[in-house]
Amino acid sequence: MAPHKIVLRFTPTTSDQPIIYHLVKDYDLVVNIVKAKINPHLEGTMVLDLVGERYEEGIAYLRSQGITVHPLTQEVVRNHDRCTNCGACTGHCPAAALYMERPSMEVQFNGDRCVLCLQCVKVCPVRAMEVRI
Ligand code: SF4
Ligand code: SF4
Structure with a gap:
């Protein structure tokens, strides 16, 4: 299964959530942080490689937390x-x-x-x- 390369964008209210922990523990996803620039309480961006059977559930979880998710196509x-x-x-x-x-x-x-x-x-x-x- 090939990893999905995605870009996450955080708002000041979403930037301090333990999302990597939840993606791994709750959705059995393998996460590779390619790049990240996040300051607590500020906007931030993270580029991830994400792979696993429950990928779509993990993406739905991220969006439910107010995090913007885009495929890395640019x-x-x-x-x-x-x-x-x-x-x-x-x-x-x-x-x-x-x-x-x-x-x-x-x-x-x-x-x-x-x-x-x-x-x-x-x-x-x-x-x-x-x-x-
Ligand atoms: S080069 Fe531009 S797009 Fe890339 S991190 Fe800096 S400001 Fe953002
Ligand atoms: S003109 Fe060049 S240095 Fe000025 S903002 Fe644009 S990219 Fe940056």
Whole structure:
């Protein structure tokens, strides 16, 4: 059985729940946390590999807890031709995937750290951060 790769998005009221414990104990799922950026009482994002016979029940449980669940079918990329290195995105990236390099003051993007929260897509004034499906 191939694992399902999914993205979970948490609100401030859902970010401190022991969901991994429940997925493993109550639904017999095997969970691999690929990436996560969650601060208690803040919004957060987690990328998981999830496998098990009761996968659909586990997903229903997550949604019943107010957690948004999407299949991981997209990635965020930077359009270098558009980016002006303004730095606006760096203060919004919760995973430090976007950061200002010094002393060049060029904005760098480390896609391996990205947790697909899409904050940079919303705040970039020139739409240099793009979603690819
Ligand atoms: S989607 Fe953008 S803001 Fe969110 S983690 Fe990835 S690079 Fe950072
Ligand atoms: S906000 Fe957009 S233009 Fe500014 S540094 Fe980030 S990607 Fe580049």
